[in-house]
Amino acid sequence: xxxxxxxxxxxxxxxxxxxxxxxxxxxxxxxxxxxxxxxxxxxxxxxxxxxxxxxxxxxxxxxxxxxxxxxxxxxxxxxxxxxxxxxxxxxxxxxxxxxxxxxxxxxxxxxxxxxxxxxxxxxxxxxxxxxxxxxxxxxxxxxxxxxxxxxxxxxxxxxxxxxxxxxxxxxxxxxxxxxxxxxxxxxxxxxxxxxxxxxxxxxxxxxxxxxxxxxxxxxxxxxxxxxxxxxxxxxxxxxxxxxxxxxxxxxxxxxxxxxxxxxxxxxxxxxxxxxxxxxxxxxxxxxxxxxxxxxxxxxxxxxxxxxxxxxxxxxxxxxxxxxxxxxxxxxxxxxxxxxxxxx
Numbered sequence: 001x002x003x004x005x006x007x008x009x010x011x012x013x014x015x016x017x018x019x020x021x022x023x024x025x026x027x028x029x030x031x032x033x034x035x036x037x038x039x040x041x042x043x044x045x046x047x048x049x050x051x052x053x054x055x056x057x058x059x060x061x062x063x064x065x066x067x068x069x070x071x072x073x074x075x076x077x078x079x080x081x082x083x084x085x086x087x088x089x090x091x092x093x094x095x096x097x098x099x100x101x102x103x104x105x106x107x108x109x110x111x112x113x114x115x116x117x118x119x120x121x122x123x124x125x126x127x128x129x130x131x132x133x134x135x136x137x138x139x140x141x142x143x144x145x146x147x148x149x150x151x152x153x154x155x156x157x158x159x160x161x162x163x164x165x166x167x168x169x170x171x172x173x174x175x176x177x178x179x180x181x182x183x184x185x186x187x188x189x190x191x192x193x194x195x196x197x198x199x200x201x202x203x204x205x206x207x208x209x210x211x212x213x214x215x216x217x218x219x220x221x222x223x224x225x226x227x228x229x230x231x232x233x234x235x236x237x238x239x240x241x242x243x244x245x246x247x248x249x250x251x252x253x254x255x256x257x258x259x260x261x262x263x264x265x266x267x268x269x270x271x272x273x274x275x276x277x278x279x280x281x282x283x284x285x286x287x288x289x290x291x292x293x294x295x296x297x298x299x300x301x302x303x304x305x306x307x308x309x310x311x312x313x314x315x316x317x318x319x320x321x322x323x324x325x326x327x328x329x330x331x332x333x334x335x336x337x338x339x340x341x342x343x
Contacts, residue, residue: 127262128336145302146178162327167192190229237339280311295335
């Protein structure tokens with residue numbers, strides 16, 4: 001009897017070991033897949049990490065009982081808003097939203113920083129909350145604009161009495177006027193850096209703030225003030241920055257808070273940053289995967305090549321509003337998702 005029991009325990013132990021090995025191999029293969037599909041630094045935002053936190057928290061997986069099917073017609077073998085890895089759960093559970101008094105060593109000394117536009121920002125401002133409100137709120141956020149498509153998005157938002165947040169760049173200077181138009185229509189303006197050039201923005205802390213100051217000046221010119229809301233190119237969890245400056249995200253994620261800014265990641269996405277052309281129907285299906293969650297901050301883009309985003313937007317808004325969600329713009333009281341820092 002003891003012999004049989006011992007054999008049984010050995011089998012259980014062997015199976016457990018095989019499970020661990022299989023999990024490790026799966027993780028390695030997945031990481032290799034991500035690196036293979038995100039090697040082009042010119043791809044927008046989350047291509048760098050295959051949108052590493054399309055849905056960083058598993059509780060945002062849809063619990064809606066609708067019969068909407070998901071047709072995987074891309075090269076990716078995972079759903080956009082699935083919980084990819086518990087390791088990239090929003091870091092607000094372990095890190096404060098606000099800067100601590102702990103000493104920090106900058107990735108690169110910031111000796112010649114131009115602070116002319118930073119003077120408007122009050123250092124130490126506490127913006128937002130890391131506590132989920134439990135309310136059915138959808139914060140649509142649009143990166144990389146404004147562009148020729150931004151007015152179309154604004155018209156759609158007006159039609160549905162929906163508000164959104166635009167993290168702007170200086171990509172298309174002829175479209176900068178839409179920054180003020182978006183603000184005047186009741187939407188929130190945040191800053192996404194002027195160039196969105198990873199190799200430039202992340203080569204040093206000085207380079208990051210120089211670029212941020214440039215988009216600050218553009219916003220000040222259009223709006224008369226400098227926004228306090230920012231989004232890092234690639235999100236705070238990006239790994240591409242490690243190609244240019246080790247530890248820069250660890251430093252910047254704390255330092256921007258000390259300077260009075262708040263940075264926003266996301267906890268769901270429509271998938272329009274994934275490489276390759278995405279159909280409007282695909283983006284719609286990606287976007288509604290998070291139905292059932294609360295305090296949703298959805299990553300979208302309004303750059304000039306995102307016509308499918310424009311085409312999918314009415315259906316996305318209708319779906320969420322039909323399920324009782326209010327579409328709001330980010331403000332000082334909004335929930336703030338932070339990813340785990342990987343550099």
